[in-house]
Amino acid sequence: MRPLKIIVLAKQVPDTRNVGPDAMKPDGTVNRGKLSTIFNPDDLHALELALNIKDRVAGSEVIVLTMGPKRAADIIREGYYRGADNGIMISDKRFGGADTLATSYTLVKGINKLAPFDLILGGRQAIDGDTAQVGPQCADKLKIPQVTYVEEILEIRDKEIIAKRRLEKGVETVSSTFPCLMTVHGSSPDCRSRHAKKVMKYKYARTETELRSADEMLISLHQKRPHLTIPEWSVEDINADMDKIGLSGSPTKVKSVESVVLTSSEAKILSDSDVDIENMIKELIEHHTIG
Amino acid sequence: MKSVFVYCEVENKKVAEISQELLSAGKRLAQKLGCPLEAMVFGSKLKDISKQIAPYGVDKLYVADDERLEPYRTLPHAALATEILKKQNPQIVLFGATSVGRDLAPRIASVLNCGLTADCTILDIGDHFVKKEKKEYKDLLYAIRPAFGGSIMANIINWDMHPQMATVREGVMKKEIFDADYSTEIINIDVNSIVKDEDFIVKIIERHIEESDVNLKEAPIIVAGGYGVGSKENFQHLKDLADLLGGEVGGSRAAVDAGFIDHNRQIGQTGTTVRPKLYIAAGISGAIQHTAGMQDASMIISINNDPDAPINKLADYVIEGDLGEVVPKMIKYYKKNAK
Numbered sequence: 001m002r003p004l005k006i007i008v009l010a011k012q013v014p015d016t017r018n019v020g021p022d023a024m025k026p027d028g029t030v031n032r033g034k035l036s037t038i039f040n041p042d043d044l045h046a047l048e049l050a051l052n053i054k055d056r057v058a059g060s061e062v063i064v065l066t067m068g069p070k071r072a073a074d075i076i077r078e079g080y081y082r083g084a085d086n087g088i089m090i091s092d093k094r095f096g097g098a099d100t101l102a103t104s105y106t107l108v109k110g111i112n113k114l115a116p117f118d119l120i121l122g123g124r125q126a127i128d129g130d131t132a133q134v135g136p137q138c139a140d141k142l143k144i145p146q147v148t149y150v151e152e153i154l155e156i157r158d159k160e161i162i163a164k165r166r167l168e169k170g171v172e173t174v175s176s177t178f179p180c181l182m183t184v185h186g187s188s189p190d191c192r193s194r195h196a197k198k199v200m201k202y203k204y205a206r207t208e209t210e211l212r213s214a215d216e217m218l219i220s221l222h223q224k225r226p227h228l229t230i231p232e233w234s235v236e237d238i239n240a241d242m243d244k245i246g247l248s249g250s251p252t253k254v255k256s257v258e259s260v261v262l263t264s265s266e267a268k269i270l271s272d273s274d275v276d277i278e279n280m281i282k283e284l285i286e287h288h289t290i291g
Numbered sequence: 292m293k294s295v296f297v298y299c300e301v302e303n304k305k306v307a308e309i310s311q312e313l314l315s316a317g318k319r320l321a322q323k324l325g326c327p328l329e330a331m332v333f334g335s336k337l338k339d340i341s342k343q344i345a346p347y348g349v350d351k352l353y354v355a356d357d358e359r360l361e362p363y364r365t366l367p368h369a370a371l372a373t374e375i376l377k378k379q380n381p382q383i384v385l386f387g388a389t390s391v392g393r394d395l396a397p398r399i400a401s402v403l404n405c406g407l408t409a410d411c412t413i414l415d416i417g418d419h420f421v422k423k424e425k426k427e428y429k430d431l432l433y434a435i436r437p438a439f440g441g442s443i444m445a446n447i448i449n450w451d452m453h454p455q456m457a458t459v460r461e462g463v464m465k466k467e468i469f470d471a472d473y474s475t476e477i478i479n480i481d482v483n484s485i486v487k488d489e490d491f492i493v494k495i496i497e498r499h500i501e502e503s504d505v506n507l508k509e510a511p512i513i514v515a516g517g518y519g520v521g522s523k524e525n526f527q528h529l530k531d532l533a534d535l536l537g538g539e540v541g542g543s544r545a546a547v548d549a550g551f552i553d554h555n556r557q558i559g560q561t562g563t564t565v566r567p568k569l570y571i572a573a574g575i576s577g578a579i580q581h582t583a584g585m586q587d588a589s590m591i592i593s594i595n596n597d598p599d600a601p602i603n604k605l606a607d608y609v610i611e612g613d614l615g616e617v618v619p620k621m622i623k624y625y626k627k628n629a630k
Contacts, residue, residue: 274620289568
């Protein structure tokens with residue numbers, strides 16, 4: 001089996017379990033600076049799937065590609081710690097405010113710089129939007145087939161790959177030719193943990209921006225070991241059309257947001273006594289809620 | 292032409308529940324806009340399919356009937372849909388937020404270079420003033436959806452890159468027949484003139500779809516249990532209560548993950564959305580993931596040891612106590628008092 005070149009699309013996301021309305025800017029977009037960030041959970045599953053393929057097909061290469069603000073470099077380092085071979089950041093203020101259409105355009109411009117490739121893997125969806133759109137939109141722009149909701153890779157052959165998909169009411173086994181794009185379902189295996197040796201090796205990995213404020217020791221280390229420098233691609237580096245990126249490339253706009261507060265209705269508080277429960281049942285019958 | 296378009300999912304000659312909901316929602320939007328409702332359906336052996344679709348008030352139905360179109364695969368369906376949408380140029384296109392719709396709609400949005408809002412729970416029509424252009428855009432689609440794990444509701448609009456597309460969550464739009472005898476114009480699509488051989492490059496080798504016998508959405512009464520129920524055996528008490536009241540039993544994600552109850556009975560953002568007359572939440576704390584799928588119940592009873600469980604804020608009755616005692620008592624006093 002020939003080695004495969006695999007690109008993993010990964011996103012740094014706000015930890016949406018703890019979001020208040022103060023985390024939104026007046027224009028309705030997210031104020032990412034106010035939130036703690038994590039590696040998007042489904043994307044970690046995609047990384048595991050990629051590393052699993054690399055285990056099975058010797059010589060395969062796993063590249064983590066992320067688009068985001070400067071601090072998304074953490075995603076690249078995390079990828080390295082877990083076994084990725086390379087990492088690239090697409091980062092430029094002008095990419096900010098992108099919806100899924102502008103994001104997929106930007107990612108594809110970056111992917112094209114890495115072509116040819118065999119496989120693009122990404123999480124099914126990101127927890128900050130839950131849209132599940134960027135994967136299929138990238139596949140369309142790359143003119144390659146897509147296989148969504150992948151749970152397991154059953155077989156890898158020279159010209160095709162066989163995967164199990166998790167659908168809402170069942171499973172489906174499909175084959176696709178290379179190159180193709182797959183989105184990975186959260187029911188696939190969890191990502192392996194960090195590898196101690198790789199952490200030692202890559203904890204000094206920095207983007208060019210980060211190096212600008214680094215101390216001399218780190219700078220000279222990067223001169224000796226250039227692979228530690230994480231490439232950072234700007235609008236010009238990927239030759240992106242300004243009309244198709246960021247807010248101006250995004251057809252969907254947030255008109256307004258409302259925070260959801262669980263409304264405190266006038267609940268009747270009851271004990272588990274016989275009297276309380278019998279009275280409640282009587283009320284429900286009286287109001288024809290139960291009959 | 293100005294119109295609202297719905298992509299209908301079909302399998303084994305049956306139009307999916309979600310698509311019927313979408314047709315109803317689409318008709319309401321079309322009436323607000325004073326424009327026709329159109330639909331497209333791609334599958335196999337669809338000779339009489341219009342009978343299931345027309346009553347929702349569909350003015351034009353595009354049918355592509357070819358055995359290769361079922362089960363659903365992305366590329367042939369995307370090719371057909373984009374071709375039709377390019378020609379008809381509707382204002383609004385709706386898809387189900389299902390494993391099919393969420394696979395297909397983004398691919399189409401990319402081809403058409405238009406906006407797509409995922410997982411909407413409310414659709415409406417309204418205006419928007421764009422300050423930069425000093426221009427008021429009339430009759431836009433308001434695609435309203437929960438975001439950030441359900442902590443906010445966002446109204447998403449798209450004024451300049453049409454069509455305005457949205458996927459809509461299953462179970463949130465009310466299904467209503469518009470006119471049982473509605474007359475629909477049927478347009479049969481010549482599949483071979485649009486779909487190419489290479490669109491079938493992804494092959495389905497095997498498929499297991501479970502026909503669900505569970506109908507949570509239609510149940511007037513639901514007794515749902517959470518992780519707090521503690522075991523599969525304890526769930527039997529909830530089932531007894533549900534059976535007695537003529538309802539169904541459901542569970543939270545935590546209960547499903549713990550193996551207490553089947554995943555096809557999961558209620559919440561990643562399960563079924565329900566709106567019963569009565570919802571009894573037993574041992575459910577009330578994570579947004581869960582409440583997003585049941586908060587529209589007419590009446591909610593929460594049974595919980597924890598007086599501060601978030602679900603109590605939604606409840607009409609809060610019973611502070613142990614499930615093991617409360618549920619048998621409810622059974623007992625229902626039997627005693629029901630006529």
